[in-house]
Amino acid sequence: MFFKKIVTLLFAACAAVSVGFAKTGIPSDADFWSDYPDDELATALTERMTDEELFAQILMFGWAGAEPSDLLNSWVIDRGLGSVKVFGWNTDDIRLVAKSVKTLQKEAASRRFRIPLFVATDQEGGWIRHVKGETSDTPGNMAIGASGYAFDAYYSGFYINREIRALGINMNFAPTVDLYTNLDSSVIGPRSFGSDPVTVGILGEAFAAGSMDAGVIPTAKHFPGHGDTSLDSHGRLPQIDIDFSTLQNRELVPFRYLIDADIPAVMSGHLSFPQIESDGTPASLSKKFLTDILRNRMGFKGLIITDDMMMNGATLFAGSFHRAVTMAVEAGNDIIISSTTANLYDNMWTRNIERMRTVPEFKERVQDAARRVIEAKLKYFKSDNHAPLYPDETKIYESIPDKEGVKFFTEQACRSISVYKRGEAFPFVPKEGERVLIAGPFLSLFNEGRSRYPRADVFHFSYELKQDKSNFDSWNAESLAYVARGYDTVIINVYDRHTASIAKRLRNSGKKVIVLSIMSPVYVLEDFDWADTVLCGYSYSSYSFAALFGALSGEFVPRGEIPLGKHLFN
Template structure:
């Protein structure tokens, strides 16, 4: 089917979508008044046995559960661990079944077999249900769309957030989250660490890049709110990140602590704006980032370990009521500051986080457990902070799992293929990719097979060549690595000139500084060169001598279809660059 057929359809406008985040708030199945009539003090008598599924109002039940929990159960409830390998190891089951671990995270290194992911989640939930309070697990992942796609296998490889920013439609954000969430929900995943609402302020950023909706704070807040609403409609808890904003740095907090040297006025008008918008829309979860703002918190502490940022600002001044979840604590951005992982966990809890994440499963006697458990027994304030966090987690679980739209606790692996890939989603993501394509420079377009002359496709990804051959079946190919090293870049730059000399038109895919350098080598030839830019389009700006430059913002197969469809004149290109070209 020609792309024009999918792209001339009217955009699905959901005027209510950006206001739907508040739908996360769940009406309790039993009113407090009913329970109060049974128990005048509005408490559950200690002789009454209760568990997570007992029939009481959520606030009352959550408070009663934490009052009955041991220190070990309280502390374990606020921890989230990932696992290495295709299946959870015995150690993780010891944490879940033996200690009452509250949450687990699915990372990208164990998700190629999505049937096994579903089986693992079901098994872990059964282990959690075997404990006395039967508290289910939050199961989280990072399925932002675009290049952050931790659950792989047959799940959708989508155009991503910068593509949404280029189309500018809140409905695109809503439906992207909706279809992404429907897929992961079928696996039993109930929490998604998305959307990122970091602004694309520093255009040299490689850690944020196309994960951002763009640089305009109001637009990012609007699109982030729509994304969150779509996630909730599908039955998955969204998480806004990385508070208070990762956009104005080219540093990667996995490696070191980024320092963002802005004053509070700039910070308030820029980084905070999307979060303020989402807080007003009752976003249920926020992830704290390992980011230092020394002009705002003079201690220089990362926001994830800063009581000012999380308790005073986020909770106090901004009035946020949902869960606060750390970014992965195994990153250098927090541990180098704290001095040890155990100290980092303690500081994160004291700062106001409700869930603390480790990408690996801790050993049973690790200091992050033993030291902080011992501190609970010595420091009543620290114990109360953990108890408060455990209450927040359990209350959020009650709201979600008793809300009527939760992910299955025990997903059926045999039915996964009926839901993944999402058939409606496949059509939508192609439409969305078409709406995102942007001309940075428009030359002689459309470029049809009959008037293109001899065509050379140059790039690295199979889907690029596959989409190109559909339009230019007699084309030749020149391939280089997706991430070429300096020697390969020099060698390919020399050889592409020799190869291109025999062709009329070169269509080259640019995704990085080095692939742009290979494209730059074509300039002296005087050939018709067309640049298809994926990922951050800034790398292609210096190639303004080319005949045409089209931006697609991702390496999604839908994006390649949309890019070549645009080049072939199959629809009208209307995307706009979601940040200022420099």
């Protein structure tokens, strides 16, 4: 009887082993490119990883120079870094960007699991365009909101991302689906599609679809919503004093659209909501926001990625960088971003590796995040539509700027132009002998203006006009007012509070004043009824200036609408 029980137990043990093997069926020498189901392969790889490999897989570092530093290369070669980010500091040479991406991917492929890198950037369009050089400088999200057409959002996402795909960039931190509800916002502004949650959700969903069709992973940001604050989380932690009901029925609406459309990634924001998280914990470090609300309540199944952890909004609350990273992981983030490449033995690394070895729950959370990252990579890189791992830098200019995109962005800019005030000078056709002055800080403003009004003179003023009469900018502004005396009509560009105050000096000048607003329109919504004509164009892109002057000169009838609820500025 005893022998029979032993045999029975052995058979049961063997059966258990057999079942365990059947669940994965993956041999020990399998790597990323082995042909197994994504979920099973991701699990098998993470089970074989060391603590160091697991933690490195959930990190994303950027580089500050024109090329990746030796330190960043060491992270990829020696540590198995999971992701890198292309920041906008040294990206004018797009061939060098492509070459750098290729080098980093080859280094990643040299490691034992051959797991490729996620290579990300912020190419939202409009104001935020981290990869510069010859990439398209587009009208941007607020221009899309002004046209109101989902196909403008879709094709913006498509052409913007088709360009960066050619460089080997496979993840874009866009679309921005923050609502423009605080008109004093200094960090969102024209990056937003507008103030209406449903419209923003529809346009964000369309942009993301265009991005995916172009072969680049989109990322909705900044969860749960950065629009209702005038503060920038780069400098300090913004507090948004709204209750959960308001959050649910306003800020979360666009994210719900994108989650229902299976957005593959969401970026968490360094934002405090004291009525919801009473101790002020930023959403990016909050398990309540990321696990309870985003994962469990809203049903999001993709990657959660932090905003840059070097921002003061995160580190000041946590007390240190390494503690902020720990909190971010425990809250539910799967990828942790740092714009600065950490030293190999930084506290961020050593303290969190030690925590993995002493706190089982923390290691389990890191392993879960790494598994999510690897499974997302498997689905992406083994699909039929992904960015090249090894881009050919010699052929970059065949794809950038996108030839089809150039035509589209011209048309999109025209659809966005909005008339805030229609005066006698609209459309503007100068009379015989009428003296016209075009004033602003952008060369494309003058080029497009002179192409329509070749007899016009131009006045260039600084980007940074201030109110302090003791400095050069004040002198520059006084000069503009003085020079304007010699003209009948002044076409002036307004793009912020400073330039709006300069334009207002022409209020009682007796001149015909035409205002061309770019970026956020809030600066002309406040007090410009005295101007003859006010047109809104939403970006400093040459496409937008061409469209503004095209509308002003009567080449087409502008039909865009300012995408801000009238209750916000009445």
